Amino acid sequence: MNAPVALDRLRQVAPQLYELLRERIVSLDLPPGTPLARTELAAQFGVSQTPVRDALMRLQEEGLVDVFPQAATRVSKIDMTKAVQAHFLRRSIELEIVRELASPESVATADLIIRLRRILEDQTRLAAAADYLAFSDADHAFHRELYRAAGMGELLQLLQSRSGHIERLRRLHLPSPGKMQQVIDDHVRIVDAIAVRQADAAQASLRAHLSGTLSQVDEIRARHPDYF
Numbered sequence: 190m191n192a193p194v195a196l197d198r199l200r201q202v203a204p205q206l207y208e209l210l211r212e213r214i215v216s217l218d219l220p221p222g223t224p225l226a227r228t229e230l231a232a233q234f235g236v237s238q239t240p241v242r243d244a245l246m247r248l249q250e251e252g253l254v255d256v257f258p259q260a261a262t263r264v265s266k267i268d269m270t271k272a273v274q275a276h277f278l279r280r281s282i283e284l285e286i287v288r289e290l291a292s293p294e295s296v297a298t299a300d301l302i303i304r305l306r307r308i309l310e311d312q313t314r315l316a317a318a319a320d321y322l323a324f325s326d327a328d329h330a331f332h333r334e335l336y337r338a339a340g341m342g343e344l345l346q347l348l349q350s351r352s353g354h355i356e357r358l359r360r361l362h363l364p365s366p367g368k369m370q371q372v373i374d375d376h377v378r379i380v381d382a383i384a385v386r387q388a389d390a391a392q393a394s395l396r397a398h399l400s401g402t403l404s405q406v407d408e409i410r411a412r413h414p415d416y417f
Contacts, residue, residue: 202236206244209234214253214264215356216322221266221416225254253353267417272354273403279348279355280399283332284392286339291383291391301338305331305380309373316369324369325360331376355402361409361416362402371401 196205210230213219230241245262248254252271256262290297308331315324336345362368375398382391402409410417 196234196236201240202234203240203243203247206230206234206236206240207247210244210248211251211253211353214248215353215360216325217357217360219264221264221357223264225262225264227262251350251353266415267357268354269406269417271351272358275348275352275355276399276403278351280396282341282344282348283335283395283399286335286341287379287383287391287395288388289339290335291386291388293386295383295386297338297383301334302380302384304334305376305383308334309376309380312369312373312376316373321360321363321369324372325363328372357416358406358409359402361413362405365405365408368401372398375401 196202210219210225219225225245227238227241227245231238234241245254245256249256252268253265254262255265289295290301308327312324312327312331315327333345336342375394378394379391379398382388382394
């Protein structure tokens with residue numbers, strides 16, 4: 190048996206288990222259909238079954254695991270209805286965020302533009318290394334900066350709780366030829382529009398940026414039919 194995964198004993202255990210398991214699910218390290226046994230998870234993390242149960246219940250609320258009483262708990266398959274709804278929510282929020290940041294009265298600062306361009310440099314390096322996991326993390330960091338700059342950090346937390354299915358879909362799409370460079374190009378256009386206070390251009394670039402994955406669903410599904 191592998192050694193227990195180290196947890197931060199200064200934090201509550203259940204939220205940490207939730208975060209760790211969620212990341213493994215959305216990164217597809219735990220693909221759809223993977224069984225999740227409480228006893229095995231408790232042993233892996235060196236905890237009792239109670240926080241494991243609590244973490245799995247939270248994941249169930251997000252639709253990321255299916256719990257079958259007296260039977261098994263498994264990572265859920267990708268639900269396209271949930272993915273489309275999460276995409277709609279994210280697009281609605283972020284269109285308003287970039288419009289606000291790019292408006293002449295915006296509170297966006299030169300420091301924000303510098304931070305965003307640094308993330309773009311990281312993404313360019315990670316794309317060249319084909320480091321999909323780190324590239325995806327940098328992508329999240331880019332959008333997180335937008336939410337924070339607009340004072341909408343709590344909305345990002347709400348969105349995350351609804352986005353597990355669309356996040357998995359994006360992870361499947363990311364290795365497609367040219368996809369990472371397209372993400373970078375879209376980000377460049379968004380930053381440039383914010384920097385010169387062109388709200389319409391910022392929104393148009395953001396809309397195009399978020400439409401890519403759903404437009405390729407049929408192709409993604411054909412490559413991974415067991416995930417849906």
